[in-house]
Amino acid sequence: MNQxxxxxxxxxxxxxxxxxxxxxxxxxVAITIGPIVASLAIAGCVLLAVGVNPxxxxxYVVDRGLLSPLGLQQTLTRMAPLLFIxxxxxxxxxxxxxxxxxxxxxxxxxxxxxAIAPVFVQVMPGWLALFLSFVIATAVAIAxxxxxxxxxxxxxxxxxxxxxxxxFLGVSFANVLVKLVFLDPGTTVPQTRTLPVDDRLPRLFxxxxxxxxxxxxxxxxxxxxxxTRTSFGLRLxxxxxxxxxxxxxxxxxxxxxxxxxxISAGLIGMGGAIDIIGVQGxxxxxxxxxxxxxxxxxxxxxxxxxxxxxxxxxxxxxxxxGGESAARRLGVPxxxxxxxxSIVLITLAIAEYLDHRxxxxxxx
Amino acid sequence: xxxxxxxxFVTVLLFGAVTAAVPLLLAGLGEQMSEKAGVLNIGIExxxxxxxxxxxxxxxxxxxxxxxxxxxxxxxMAVAALMALLCVRLGLNQIVVGxxxxxxxxxxTALLHHFQFARxxxxxxxxxxxxxxxxxxxxxxxxxxxxxxxxVYLAVAMVxxxxxxxxxxxxxxxxQAAGDKPAALDVAGxxxxxxxxxxxxxxxxxxxxxxxxxxxxxxxxxxxxxTNGAGFLGIVLAMLARGRPLWVLFGALIFGxxxxxxxxxxxxxxxxxxxxxxxxxxxxxxxxxxxxxxxxSLPAALGIPYERGAR
Numbered sequence: 001m002n003q004x005x006x007x008x009x010x011x012x013x014x015x016x017x018x019x020x021x022x023x024x025x026x027x028x029v030a031i032t033i034g035p036i037v038a039s040l041a042i043a044g045c046v047l048l049a050v051g052v053n054p055x056x057x058x059x060y061v062v063d064r065g066l067l068s069p070l071g072l073q074q075t076l077t078r079m080a081p082l083l084f085i086x087x088x089x090x091x092x093x094x095x096x097x098x099x100x101x102x103x104x105x106x107x108x109x110x111x112x113x114x115a116i117a118p119v120f121v122q123v124m125p126g127w128l129a130l131f132l133s134f135v136i137a138t139a140v141a142i143a144x145x146x147x148x149x150x151x152x153x154x155x156x157x158x159x160x161x162x163x164x165x166x167x168f169l170g171v172s173f174a175n176v177l178v179k180l181v182f183l184d185p186g187t188t189v190p191q192t193r194t195l196p197v198d199d200r201l202p203r204l205f206x207x208x209x210x211x212x213x214x215x216x217x218x219x220x221x222x223x224x225x226x227x228t229r230t231s232f233g234l235r236l237x238x239x240x241x242x243x244x245x246x247x248x249x250x251x252x253x254x255x256x257x258x259x260x261x262x263i264s265a266g267l268i269g270m271g272g273a274i275d276i277i278g279v280q281g282x283x284x285x286x287x288x289x290x291x292x293x294x295x296x297x298x299x300x301x302x303x304x305x306x307x308x309x310x311x312x313x314x315x316x317x318x319x320x321x322g323g324e325s326a327a328r329r330l331g332v333p334x335x336x337x338x339x340x341x342s343i344v345l346i347t348l349a350i351a352e353y354l355d356h357r358x359x360x361x362x363x364x
Numbered sequence: 365x366x367x368x369x370x371x372x373f374v375t376v377l378l379f380g381a382v383t384a385a386v387p388l389l390l391a392g393l394g395e396q397m398s399e400k401a402g403v404l405n406i407g408i409e410x411x412x413x414x415x416x417x418x419x420x421x422x423x424x425x426x427x428x429x430x431x432x433x434x435x436x437x438x439x440x441m442a443v444a445a446l447m448a449l450l451c452v453r454l455g456l457n458q459i460v461v462g463x464x465x466x467x468x469x470x471x472x473t474a475l476l477h478h479f480q481f482a483r484x485x486x487x488x489x490x491x492x493x494x495x496x497x498x499x500x501x502x503x504x505x506x507x508x509x510x511x512x513x514x515x516v517y518l519a520v521a522m523v524x525x526x527x528x529x530x531x532x533x534x535x536x537x538x539x540q541a542a543g544d545k546p547a548a549l550d551v552a553g554x555x556x557x558x559x560x561x562x563x564x565x566x567x568x569x570x571x572x573x574x575x576x577x578x579x580x581x582x583x584x585x586x587x588x589x590x591t592n593g594a595g596f597l598g599i600v601l602a603m604l605a606r607g608r609p610l611w612v613l614f615g616a617l618i619f620g621x622x623x624x625x626x627x628x629x630x631x632x633x634x635x636x637x638x639x640x641x642x643x644x645x646x647x648x649x650x651x652x653x654x655x656x657x658x659x660x661s662l663p664a665a666l667g668i669p670y671e672r673g674a675r
Binding site for chain 2 (some may be wrong): 012050051055098100148151155156157158159161162164165166168169172175176179180260293294296300319324332333335336337338339341342343346349350352
């Protein structure tokens with residue numbers, strides 16, 4: 001309203017300029033919100049096709065994941081591991097490397113933490129046990145990314161395939177570890193030893209929200225600042241934008257490649273550790289939340305910006321927690337979240353295309 | 365029930381290897397054509413699982429395996445058409461769209477299966493085999509290799525069909541050019557978009573057929589996430605085969621052998637945890653990539669959308 005008033009006062013050229021600026025702003029908003037709305041609509045059609053009222057479903061998800069106090073606390077807790085994964089993916093994607101092995105790295109980190117924390121906590125102070133299990137979980141996840149990193153850095157083997165293969169291997173290997181090596185002899189359920197609730201990461205204030213959330217926020221903001229404000233981050237972005245230019249510019253590309261894989265996998269492994277020492281307490285056999293893949297669209301939606309990613313991770317958590325409730329109550333399997341997330345990815349890619357076209361037309 | 369080297373064990377192992385290899389072979393041959401034409405098709409896993417579901421539903425309700433295979437191939441092709449529209453025509457990022465298609469189809473088929481069959485997993489009757497006269501009477505390998513469903517022989521025949529396409533036809537040359545130097549193909553007056561679209565649709569049909577085989581013949585039923593990385597193994601096969609269909613066949617048989625160790629070991633009475641056995645094909649892949657990865661040559665324009673006049 002204000003802007004309109006100014007326009008009429010200062011005359012035609014400025015008015016035209018203000019109008020284009022407003023158009024541009026509107027366009028930016030449309031290009032961000034549009035894909036989400038379109039995806040909800042398309043996914044709604046899928047729900048209609050299987051005989052579920054999409055409005056009931058969405059309302060239920062929002063109610064359970066966002067509006068109910070308990071649900072909101074669960075949502076915030078769920079954000080902790082997802083933030084770590086998102087930060088790991090941001091490092092990799094900004095450096096032009098496709099770490100699609102998140103699921104394996106996450107699970108191995110989780111299993112490592114679950115194997116160590118309950119044992120260490122009996123012989124040393126709690127905080128030290130948690131810290132050590134956190135560090136070792138990170139190291140295990142990094143170790144799992146070494147082969148793809150070396151292959152990419154020195155042999156030029158496409159990391160998309162190698163990380164995917166290592167992910168399948170990692171998921172199976174984590175299961176082997178849970179069932180054969182770290183099995184809790186105390187129960188008949190195949191799972192690791194359980195970290196007592198009192199020894200887990202403290203909860204925030206009087207809520208059930210884990211303090212892992214704070215660590216996750218620190219991780220993603222740190223990653224964002226490193227990638228945008230430091231020379232190391234700049235070097236990584238150069239490698240991502242144009243590897244040939246990076247070589248000619250004298251950058252140690254193989255070394256940077258190894259660093260990217262280590263940081264990315266390490267952060268994702270930390271996510272697994274945080275989930276165990278903060279929330280789950282143990283790893284059950286055949287447990288695989290497959291967060292690694294679900295977070296990918298979030299990172300793209302945020303255009304690899306750490307602050308924006310926090311917001312979209314929150315949305316994914318709402319969907320995830322609400323979707324779990326809906327699976328129990330409305331009988332819509334959790335897999336629906338997967339469908340919705342993938343539709344978001346496609347509509348987002350189309351929006352980017354339209355944006356590109358829009359900018360070209362404006363320049364012309 | 366015999367030892368590790370009994371006749372039954374070897375027959376079961378080989379038969380299982382062929383059954384497990386066929387989906388990988390089909391996926392690998394399909395992916396090979398996409399990659400040749402310059403499209404890295406990460407969505408093949410999604411095309412495969414959609415083909416598996418549609419193929420299973422087709423066979424289950426029609427009672428005909430052939431209707432199932434046709435449905436599977438058509439289903440895979442439909443998903444491929446979406447990919448071709450987004451990646452070839454609009455030039456969107458092939459990796460992003462590929463991930464989306466794989467995730468989406470995994471979720472969608474699990475969802476559809478849930479609402480169609482609830483928690484039941486109906487089985488198809490055993491498929492009829494077509495023994496090849498004389499060859500099928502050879503002891504041990506006869507029953508394993510030459511007493512298969514007709515589609516198995518057709519899948520192997522596709523190796524030679526694609527070899528012929530690449531070596532002897534104009535289409536083969538066009539595909540190669542679309543992957544190596546699309547601008548040159550364009551100058552020669554041939555539509556790059558159309559050539560690549562043909563390749564992606566072929567990939568979809570083959571992947572869908574492979575998925576349908578996996579569900580209908582391999583397992584006899586559909587369970588969510590049944591492909592479990594088979595499409596990705598197809599991508600690896602295509603990468604390592606360096607454009608040669610025959611190498612895809614050899615690779616598929618090696619991976620198939622790894623996969624069939626599970627059933628064969630159970631027949632031999634060995635009690636190896638399934639999780640360890642499930643790791644075998646992926647271990648084999650990583651080993652092969654470590655050994656031969658450097659030589660896996662890929663087309664120059666792989667993964668780069670073609671835009672006329674762009675520098």
